[in-house]
Amino acid sequence: xxxxxxxxxxxxxxxxxxxxxFSLDTLKQVLxxxxxxxxxxxLEQFQDKGIRGSRFQVILTDQEQPAxxxxxIMALVDASTLSPRVRASVRSIFHCLAxxxxxxxxxxxxxxxxxxxxxxxxxxxxxxxxxxIETLNIAALYASALPLSSGHVKTAHGLLPVPAPATLExxxxxxxxxxxxxxxGEMVTPTGAAILATLARFETPAMRIERVGYGFGRKSxxxxxxxxxxxxxxxxxxxxxxxxxxxxxxxxxVIESNIDNMTGEALGDLMERLLAVGALDATYLPLxxxxxxxxxxxxxxxxxxxxDALAQLLLSETSTLGLRLQQVERRKAQRTQQDIETxxxxxxxxxxxxxxxxxxxxxxxxxxxxxxxxxxxxxxxxYEVARQVIKNTIIKE
Numbered sequence: 001x002x003x004x005x006x007x008x009x010x011x012x013x014x015x016x017x018x019x020x021x022f023s024l025d026t027l028k029q030v031l032x033x034x035x036x037x038x039x040x041x042x043l044e045q046f047q048d049k050g051i052r053g054s055r056f057q058v059i060l061t062d063q064e065q066p067a068x069x070x071x072x073i074m075a076l077v078d079a080s081t082l083s084p085r086v087r088a089s090v091r092s093i094f095h096c097l098a099x100x101x102x103x104x105x106x107x108x109x110x111x112x113x114x115x116x117x118x119x120x121x122x123x124x125x126x127x128x129x130x131x132x133i134e135t136l137n138i139a140a141l142y143a144s145a146l147p148l149s150s151g152h153v154k155t156a157h158g159l160l161p162v163p164a165p166a167t168l169e170x171x172x173x174x175x176x177x178x179x180x181x182x183x184x185g186e187m188v189t190p191t192g193a194a195i196l197a198t199l200a201r202f203e204t205p206a207m208r209i210e211r212v213g214y215g216f217g218r219k220s221x222x223x224x225x226x227x228x229x230x231x232x233x234x235x236x237x238x239x240x241x242x243x244x245x246x247x248x249x250x251x252x253x254v255i256e257s258n259i260d261n262m263t264g265e266a267l268g269d270l271m272e273r274l275l276a277v278g279a280l281d282a283t284y285l286p287l288x289x290x291x292x293x294x295x296x297x298x299x300x301x302x303x304x305x306x307x308d309a310l311a312q313l314l315l316s317e318t319s320t321l322g323l324r325l326q327q328v329e330r331r332k333a334q335r336t337q338q339d340i341e342t343x344x345x346x347x348x349x350x351x352x353x354x355x356x357x358x359x360x361x362x363x364x365x366x367x368x369x370x371x372x373x374x375x376x377x378x379x380x381x382x383y384e385v386a387r388q389v390i391k392n393t394i395i396k397e
Contacts, residue, residue, distance in 0.1 A: 001205055002143040002196070003228035006221060007187025010125025011056050013195055015215025016229035017132035018043055019054035026135060027128050033081045034127070038062030039120050046216045049224040053214025058121035068114045070098045073123065082127070085305030089130035089199060092308065096194045100169040122191050129195050136231065139251035139304055140327050141200040146171065146188050147181035162186050167193045177202050183221055207232040234329070248332040252280065253307035257320040258287060260295035267296065270318060277313065278306045333359065342389045344371050344382065349390060361394045363387070 002008065002016070018024055024043050031041075038061050046055040077090050094114075101112040114122075133141065152159045162185065163171075170193040171178075181187065196202075213229040259267070267284060274282045280303065284296040298318075302310050304327060311323055334353040338361075339346050347368075351361045363386035372379045 001207065001230040001232075002141070002200065003230070004144050004146050004188075004196075006183075006217065006223065006225045006227065007147050007149070007189075008143075008192035008196065008227050009189040009217060010122060010129065010191035010195065011058065012215040012217050012227040013192060014125060014128045014132065015043075015054045015056035016213040016227045017129070017136065017215070018056055018213070019215060020136070020211050020213025020229050020231055022132040022135055027131060030082065030131055031124060031127065034123075035076060035079065036120050036123060039124065041124070048216055048226065051214060051224045051226065053216050053226055055216040055218075057218075058124050060119070060121060062120075070094065070109050070112060070114070073114065076123070077127075082131070083134060083305065084309060086127070086130040086134050088308035089133070090127050093126050093130070093194045093198045096170060096198050097166070097190060100166045100173070100190070100194075103169050104165040125191055126195065129199075133199065134305065138231070140205070142203050142205050143196050143200040144204065145177035145179045145202065146196075147183065148178040149181045149183040149185060149187045151184035151186075153186040163188055163193075164190060166190045170194055170197050173197065174202070185219055187219075206235045208235065248334060250330055250332075251304055251327050252330045253302050253304050253310075253325060253327050255298075255300040255302065255307065255311055255314065256324045257298050257314065257318070257322065258289060258295055259298055259318060259320055260287075260289050260293045261319050267298075270298075273313070273317070274300055274310065277310070278302060279310060338394075340386075340389055340393060342385055344375070344385055347371070347386055347389075349386065349394070351394065358395060361390045363390070 002013075006012075014022075014027075018027075024041065028041060040059045040061060042057045042059055044055050046053055073094050074091060077087055077094075080087065082090065095109075097114070098109045098112050101107075101114070102109050105112070132138075149162055151162045153162050153164055155164065164186065167188055167190045170190065171188075174197045176193075176196065207230070209230045209232040211231040213231070214224075215227045215229065217225045217227075219225050262270075271282045271284070279300050281301040283299050285299065287295040287297050289295045298314075298320075300310060300314070307325060307327075311325060314320065314323055336351050336353070337348055338351050339348055347363055349361050349363050352359045363383060368379060368382045368386065371377070372382045375382075
């Protein structure tokens with residue numbers, strides 16, 4: 001959860017993440033594999049109004065930084081060794097910035113020149129933000145309302161009112177909540193706004209706080225100029241341990257859409273493609289939609305890092321105009337395989353456990369099918385033989 005009482009910038013976001021446990025060495029190692037030069041990273045312990053935290057800054061060693069087009073930045077990201085999740089997040093954030101700049105200046109996406117946000121420092125801030133979220137295993141990001149300050153900010157286009165037009169356009173598109181602030185000067189930068197608009201939800205979660213990080217900015221206010229980051233777990237989620245029957249707990253993304261105008265053949269092909277590219281599960285449920293149209297509810301479960309790629313596939317390959325994405329907790333029982341001796345030979349079974357307690361055990365379908373074919377037996381008889389052995393040896397009454 002991001003407490004944005006003093007606004008947000010890319011540097012403040014990274015400062016808070018570094019203060020909460022993200023490693024500067026990890027950031028340096030990843031950036032070393034990207035084709036960018038002319039910078040140094042500075043991280044210092046800082047105190048403001050009695051609060052201690054971290055202040056991060058990208059120091060440019062080359063005075064002249066080139067303007068970039070969106071395609072230049074996308075090519076740089078695609079040529080990197082970033083993970084698919086980080087790469088997708090960086091691309092999405094820059095695409096968000098480009099759309100806002102194009103809307104403000106009345107140009108196309110490719111005509112946009114990234115002056116402030118296209119410089120090396122912003123590429124580092126955005127890459128670092130996405131990398132920190134992955135490294136700290138942050139499954140969901142939330143943010144508070146943003147401070148609405150006044151004054152002007154100096155840009156490549158001259159003096160512009162605060163909030164900068166691109167910042168305002170970014171946050172307008174996601175209906176970001178604002179609250180008046182007595183401060184003058186820029187408190188929410190375009191980079192900070194794009195990070196929030198792309199990766200965060202403007203809600204206050206019910207959670208147990210485990211770590212807090214403070215990322216300081218460079219302006220001076222009557223209050224601490226910091227972004228406060230709270231890391232924790234939703235209420236009801238417990239750490240793995242001896243008393244926890246769900247030691248294997250993680251987060252997944254669920255993607256849903258109602259579809260009423262695709263053929264059965266196309267839907268069948270879609271499910272095969274989803275599973276082939278990394279979906280953990282995909283299902284269709286029958287629906288009755290408006291005008292009495294029969295339809296299906298498509299539901300896809302995937303790893304959090306695969307959510308963006310699968311959403312892009314669905315928007316590209318189906319007739320749907322929109323998707324619903326949410327990240328949910330997944331609790332899993334322990335599953336193991338075990339060989340048992342039966343009258344039909346050695347068979348492999350799958351065993352389900354919660355802690356030290358065996359809940360159930362069952363034979364594998366493919367193995368039962370193979371034995372049924374080899375012995376010319378009904379499949380159900382093979383299952384029954386395996387079940388009796390399981391009952392007498394694995395799950396004893």
